[in-house]
Amino acid sequence: MPLQKQQYQVHGLTGQFCDASRELMYRRSIQESVRREFSLAVSVAACVFGMFAISDYYLLGLTREFYLLLTMRIVVVSICLLVALVVRRWGGNDYRAWLHALPLWIFATGIILIVPLRPESLPTQITAVVVATMAFYLLIPNPLTVVTAASLYLNIGFLVAAVLFAGLAPIATLLVALLLLMGSVVGFFALLRLECLQRKQYAMLHEEREQNHLLHKEIAHRKSLEEQLRVVAERDALTSLNNRGHFITLAKELLQRSQSHKEPFSLFMIDVDHFKRINDTWGHSHGDWVLTQIAEVCAESLRPTDVIGRFGGEEFVVALPDTSSGDAQLVAERLKKKVAELSLTEEMGKLRPSVTVGVAATDSEEADLESLIKRADEMLYVGKRGGRNQVVVCSDVVEAPASPVGNK
Numbered sequence: 332m333p334l335q336k337q338q339y340q341v342h343g344l345t346g347q348f349c350d351a352s353r354e355l356m357y358r359r360s361i362q363e364s365v366r367r368e369f370s371l372a373v374s375v376a377a378c379v380f381g382m383f384a385i386s387d388y389y390l391l392g393l394t395r396e397f398y399l400l401l402t403m404r405i406v407v408v409s410i411c412l413l414v415a416l417v418v419r420r421w422g423g424n425d426y427r428a429w430l431h432a433l434p435l436w437i438f439a440t441g442i443i444l445i446v447p448l449r450p451e452s453l454p455t456q457i458t459a460v461v462v463a464t465m466a467f468y469l470l471i472p473n474p475l476t477v478v479t480a481a482s483l484y485l486n487i488g489f490l491v492a493a494v495l496f497a498g499l500a501p502i503a504t505l506l507v508a509l510l511l512l513m514g515s516v517v518g519f520f521a522l523l524r525l526e527c528l529q530r531k532q533y534a535m536l537h538e539e540r541e542q543n544h545l546l547h548k549e550i551a552h553r554k555s556l557e558e559q560l561r562v563v564a565e566r567d568a569l570t571s572l573n574n575r576g577h578f579i580t581l582a583k584e585l586l587q588r589s590q591s592h593k594e595p596f597s598l599f600m601i602d603v604d605h606f607k608r609i610n611d612t613w614g615h616s617h618g619d620w621v622l623t624q625i626a627e628v629c630a631e632s633l634r635p636t637d638v639i640g641r642f643g644g645e646e647f648v649v650a651l652p653d654t655s656s657g658d659a660q661l662v663a664e665r666l667k668k669k670v671a672e673l674s675l676t677e678e679m680g681k682l683r684p685s686v687t688v689g690v691a692a693t694d695s696e697e698a699d700l701e702s703l704i705k706r707a708d709e710m711l712y713v714g715k716r717g718g719r720n721q722v723v724v725c726s727d728v729v730e731a732p733a734s735p736v737g738n739k
Contacts, residue, residue, distance in 0.1 A: 339534035346475045346526025357533050365472045370419035372471045373434045377411035380404060380441065387449070396448045403448075407441040410434075431473050435481035438463060442485060446492035453497045457507055460489050461514040468518030475522050482518065486511040567641040569619055570626035575648075578640025582650040583700050585638060589652045590696045597651040597659035597692040598700075600707040601629065601666070604685045604719040606645035621684055625670055632666040648704065656692035656724050663688040663722040671720075685720035687711060692725065 340349045348354040358365075384404050391397040411434045418430060442463055445456055464485060467478050490508055493499040499507065565577040573581065582598070589596040603609075603625060610618040622645060629647055630639055642648040651659050670686050689710030691703045706725050714723040 339530075339538070341527050341530050344523075346523045346530065348530060357530060360533065361529075366418055369431060369472045370415040373411050373415040373418075376434070376438065376466060376471065377408045377415070380411075380438065381408040390449060390452060400445065400448050403441055403444055407437050410437050428474070428477060432477045432481060435467055435471065435473065435478065436484065438467075439481055439485035439488065443488040443492050446489065447496040450497040453493055453499070456489070456493075457510065460485060460511060464511065464514045465518050468522040469525075475519070475526055478522060479515075479519060482515050486515060570623055570641050572626050572630065572647070573638065573640035575640060575642055578638060578642070578648060578650070579700065581638045581640075582648075585650050585652045586698075586700050586703075590698075592653075593694075593696070594653045595655045595692060595694045596698075596703075597654040597656055597690060598703045598707050599649050599651075599659060599663050599688050599690040599722075600642065600704070600711040601647040601649065601663075602687050602711055602715065603645035604687055604715075609682070609684075621675070624673055624675075625684060625686065628669045628673060629666055632662065632669055648707075654692070655694075656690060659690050659692055660722055660724045663690055667720070667722060687714040687719045688722045689714060690722060690724040 339353065341347065342349050348357060381404050384401050387397055387400045387404075391400070414430060414434050442456070442460060445459075446453065449456070464482050467473075467482050467485070471478075473481075486508075490499075490504060490511070493507065494504055565573060567574045572578075586596050603622065606618065606621075609621055626639075626641065626647065629649070633639060633649065634651075636652055638650045640648055651662065654662070667686055667688060670684055673684055675682055675684070689707045689712070691706035691710060693703060710723040710725050714721045717723070
C-alpha cells in the first residue's frame with residue numbers, strides 16, 4: 332500500500348486514522364467546530380438534566396431524598412456548564428481528552444445516583460439511560476473510545492445500582508442488560524460510521540488540496556520552462572543581449588512608433604576592432620570574454636528605451652527611438668570612449684579594445700528598418716576603412732526603402 336494511502340487508512344474499530352500524526356492534524360482541523368458543538372450540547376444536556384428536578388419534587392416532595400437529588404443535580408449541572416464554558420472560551424487549539432470526557436462521566440454518575448434515591452422510578456430510569464447512551468454517542472462530540480468507556484460505565488453502573496438498590500430480579504436484569512447493550516451497540520456503530528465518513532471526507536479534501544498544490548507547482552514549472560525557452564529564443568547565449576531576430580522585431584516596433592509620432596529614429600552598428608587578432612592571439616575563450624565585457628558596457632551606456640542586440644560575430648546593433656543623428660553620434664562617442672577604458676586581464680597585456688560605429692537616422696514615415704541597417708552598415712565600413720576606432724554618421728537622412736542587407 333502506498334505511503335499516502337497508509338496515512339489516510341482508518342481503523343475499523345475506533346474510526347480514527349491509523350497514522351497518529353494524521354489523526355492529530357485532523358483533530359486540529361475540526362477543533363474549533365468541535366468546541367462550539369461540544370459546549371452547546373453539554374449546556375443543553377445539563378439544562379435538561381437539571382429540569383428533571385421538577386419530576387423529583389412531584390414524586391418525592393420535600394423529603395431528604397429530594398434535597399439529595401436536588402443537590403446532586405445542581406452539582407452535575409454546575410460542573411458541566413463550567414466545563415462547557417472553559418472549553419468554549421479557553422479550550423485553545425489542543426484537544427484535551429480528559430476535559431471533553433469529564434461531562435460524560437459526571438452525567439453518567441448523576442444518572443446512576445438517581446437509582447438509590449428514587450428506586451421506584453426504575454422503569455423511567457431505564458429509558459433515561461438508553462437516551463443518555465445515545466446522546467453520549469451522537470450528540471456530545473467526543474472520540475469513539477472515550478464515548479464507549481463512558482457508556483460502559485453508565486450501563487454497568489446502572490445495572491449494579493438497579494440490582495443493589497431496586498431489587499431487580501435476575502431475568503429482569505438480563506432483559507435490561509440486553510436493552511442497554513442494544514442501545515450501546517446501535518450508538519457505537521452509528522458513531523463509528525460517522526467518524527469513518529468524516530475522516531474519509533477529510534482525506535479526500537486533503538488529497539484534492541495536495542493534487543491542486545502539485546498542479547500549481549507543475550503550472551509554475553511549465554511557466555518557468557516557457558520563460559527559459561523564451562529567453563533562449565530571444566537572447567544571445569554569450570552576451571545575454573537580444574539576438575538578431577528578436578532585435579529586428581523590437582526595432583521594427585520602435586520605428587513604427589516613432590513614425591506614428593513623427594519623431595526621429597536612429598540606428599547604429601558597432602564592430603569590435605581587430606577581433607580576429609584577439610582570437611588568434613589569446614584564444615576564443617578570451618575573445619568571448621572581451622565580447623561580453625563590451626556588450627555590458629554598451630548596454631549600460633544606453634537609455635532604458637533603447638534596444639541593443641548582437642547582430643552576429645563581433646557586431647552589435649542599437650536602435651534609438653526619438654533620437655536625431657546628432658544625438659545618436661553623441662551616444663556612440665560616449666559608448667566608444669567607455670569601451671576604450673575597459674580594463675582587460677593581465678595576460679592580454681596592454682591591449683585596449685576599440686570599436687567602430689556606423690550611425691544612420693531617419694525622420695521619414697516611409698523608411699524601413701532594413702534600409703537603416705544597410706546605411707549604418709555602410710557607415711561602419713567607411714569607418715573601418717578609415718582606420719577604425721571612430722564614429723561615422725550618415726550624411727543624409729534615409730528616406731526610401733532599401734533591399735535587405737546581405738552577408739558580409
